[in-house]
Amino acid sequence: MLPRVLKSETVYRGRAFSVRVDEMEYRPGRATRIEIVEHSGAVTMLPLDHEQNVWFIRQYRHSVGETILELPAGTLKPGEDPATGADRELQEEIGMRAGKLERLLSFWLAPGYSTEWMHLYLATELTPSTLEQDEDEIIAVDKVPLLRAVAMAASGELRDSKSLVGVLAAARRFGW
DSSP states (O other): OOOEEEEEEEEEEOSSEEEEEEEEEEETTEEEEEEEEEEOOEEEEEEBOTTSEEEEEEEEETTTTEEEEEOOEEEOOTTOOHHHHHHHHHHHHTSEEEEEEEEEEEEESOTTTBOOEEEEEEEEEEEEOOOOOOTTOOEEEEEEEHHHHHHHHHHTOOOOHHHHHHHHHHHHHTTO
16 A cells, blocks of 8 residues: 555745645554655756766855765756756856767656656767856866766765766766
């Protein structure tokens, strides 16, 4: 028997996500309150240039109080095709467009509390093309050789989950 939803209420609606509180019955006669972040989905890209460099971004993330190294990514607009979102985010975040986008996989980012479904693309054949960055983004671009990026993932130097998944999926894609 699956758990039963007794009550569901959206308690917050924001620009990037909403928060829903569900009252759930996992065991007969026992109610549990669960908070869910409702998200429209996201994309992340591993941009790889002709010299086998991965284009990372450095961005301040207020939630953790640090500037972190991560793959470019962004939230999808409601109903937006993930490849279209990936193309837009590449131009906004690294000032490049991919001549080729290859979908590697999709995954739940944090299924314990969020509905966010992330699509991962390998972006190659990069050419300059810029779109204006979002107001809340101050981004610097860092190029890292792919083999070094794999070592950074293995050593714990990369600490962002989408970047870890992206680098390890790319390593698998190239047979490493």
